[in-house]
Amino acid sequence: MQAKRLTLEANVVKAIEFDSFFSRSIIVKNMTSGAIQFCDGPFDAAKAAIIPAFGWQTFTVTVPYDAAPKFYVKADVAGDVEIDFGSDGMGFTSNTFDLAGMIPHTLTLTQGDNTTLAVTLTRLHGETLDLDTPVLMTSGATVFNGDVISITPTASAGNYAKIKINGIDYGRLEAGITLTISGETVIEAEAVALVEAEADTTAPTLVSLTAYVGEETRVAENNTLTWTVGETVTKIEAAASEPVRLAEGATAVVTISGGTIPEGTVYGTIAVDETDNTKLIITPNSGNETAGLAGTFTFTVAEGVIEDLVGNKNEAVSITLSVANEGE
Numbered sequence: 001m002q003a004k005r006l007t008l009e010a011n012v013v014k015a016i017e018f019d020s021f022f023s024r025s026i027i028v029k030n031m032t033s034g035a036i037q038f039c040d041g042p043f044d045a046a047k048a049a050i051i052p053a054f055g056w057q058t059f060t061v062t063v064p065y066d067a068a069p070k071f072y073v074k075a076d077v078a079g080d081v082e083i084d085f086g087s088d089g090m091g092f093t094s095n096t097f098d099l100a101g102m103i104p105h106t107l108t109l110t111q112g113d114n115t116t117l118a119v120t121l122t123r124l125h126g127e128t129l130d131l132d133t134p135v136l137m138t139s140g141a142t143v144f145n146g147d148v149i150s151i152t153p154t155a156s157a158g159n160y161a162k163i164k165i166n167g168i169d170y171g172r173l174e175a176g177i178t179l180t181i182s183g184e185t186v187i188e189a190e191a192v193a194l195v196e197a198e199a200d201t202t203a204p205t206l207v208s209l210t211a212y213v214g215e216e217t218r219v220a221e222n223n224t225l226t227w228t229v230g231e232t233v234t235k236i237e238a239a240a241s242e243p244v245r246l247a248e249g250a251t252a253v254v255t256i257s258g259g260t261i262p263e264g265t266v267y268g269t270i271a272v273d274e275t276d277n278t279k280l281i282i283t284p285n286s287g288n289e290t291a292g293l294a295g296t297f298t299f300t301v302a303e304g305v306i307e308d309l310v311g312n313k314n315e316a317v318s319i320t321l322s323v324a325n326e327g328e
Contacts, residue, residue: 005082008032008075013043016083018069025085026071029056031124032079033135043072052104052142053077054124105184107149109139114156114191117163122178123148143181151187152176159191203312207239209319224320225299232290236268236282242308243277246270250305254282256321258297267299270306280306297321 006016030036030051037048040061051057061069073081111117120134125146137149153161153173163170165179165187172192179185209220212234213227227233236254246252256267267288273279299319306314 003082003084005080006073007080008036008073008078010034010075010078013072013074016071016073016081018085025058026061027056027058027084028071028073029082029084030054030075031081032075032077033121034075034077034079036076036081037074039072041070041072043074045074048074054121054147055104055142055144056126104142104144105181107137107139107141107143107181108184108186109137109189110187111153111189112191114159115161115189116154117187117189118152118154118176119187120150121147122150125181143185145182147181149179149181150176151179153189155191159193162190162192164188164190200308200310201312202308204244204306204308204314205241206317207241209239210237211235212237220319223318224322226322226324227291229291229294229323229325233284234289235284237273238280238282240278240280240306244280244306244308244314245272245277247304247307247313251302252305255300255302256288256297257300258321259293259295261293261297270301291323294323294325297323 002018004016004018006014008014026040028036028038028049028051030053033053035053036051037043037045038051038057038059039048040059049057049059061071069085071083075081107119109117109119119137121131121137121143122134123130125144130148134150137143143149151163151165152175153163155161160172162172166183166185170177209225211218211220211225211227213231218225218227225236252270254267254270255263256265257263266285268282268284271281271283273281297320299321301314301317303316304313
């Protein structure tokens with residue numbers, strides 16, 4: 001087998017000449033993005049065979065005895081053409097010729113308002129490597145089985161792009177996708193308006209409060225916790241209405257007041273649970289774990305200590321603590 005490749009200029013007739021006759025069967029490989037005209041003798045546009053962009057075509061040629069084979073080609077677009085003597089089509093491309101790859105198909109591209117659709121040919125049928133420079137495709141272009149194209153839709157500000165390929169909805173695309181041609185191919189791009197989410201202006205609230213008293217858990221009822229003088233509280237767990245965090249710069253404490261305890265007295269610290277950010281853990285300061293006075297007291301969390309993940313801060317929260325003497 002013999003093979004030669006030539007780089008063509010647009011609309012210029014070029015000859016490809018071989019030193020000797022090898023076979024009556026040749027394959028002409030058009031590697032340009034436009035059609036080429038081929039003649040197995042002196043160039044005659046009226047008799048030339050038309051080979052579409054990126055197409056391969058087989059011919060049976062007749063060469064006079066002792067004459068050197070000489071073929072003529074003319075390209076619409078600059079690029080390479082290869083002629084292989086022999087029926088296997090190996091040539092410089094090192095790919096077996098596949099007749100199915102020669103079946104032409106039409107690539108149809110449509111794009112709606114506020115969207116663009118960029119489609120490029122990245123690999124030719126029968127090839128194992130991508131083109132050095134992808135070829136931008138237009139609607140109506142001829143493609144072949146096995147061609148690989150890249151599809152990238154974009155949309156204007158305030159929209160997102162979605163595509164359909166042969167009627168199948170691929171939905172919203174954040175990046176380009178590749179497609180191997182296997183038939184007639186219709187690609188449609190559409191811009192869909194983005195819907196802005198309503199701004200979250202709701203502050204987090206207290207859902208429940210549970211005190212861990214010795215080995216027992218006690219849930220606040222009617223916004224009131226109850227325990228007895230002498231009982232020890234290891235922690236109080238507050239469930240919030242949504243994920244929360246401590247507000248930057250806030251003093252994350254719970255204060256207690258009532259009876260002989262003045263307002264603003266710190267009871268304990270507040271921390272967000274490490275495994276569940278809808279929970280807050282209140283830990284009594286040293287000396288405050290055990291109830292020492294009977295009476296009615298008020299726990300207070302100041303406004304702005306806790307915030308949700310978009311920055312909405314809590315309103316002040318007050319909880320009643322009722323402590324009874326043992327036996328009452």
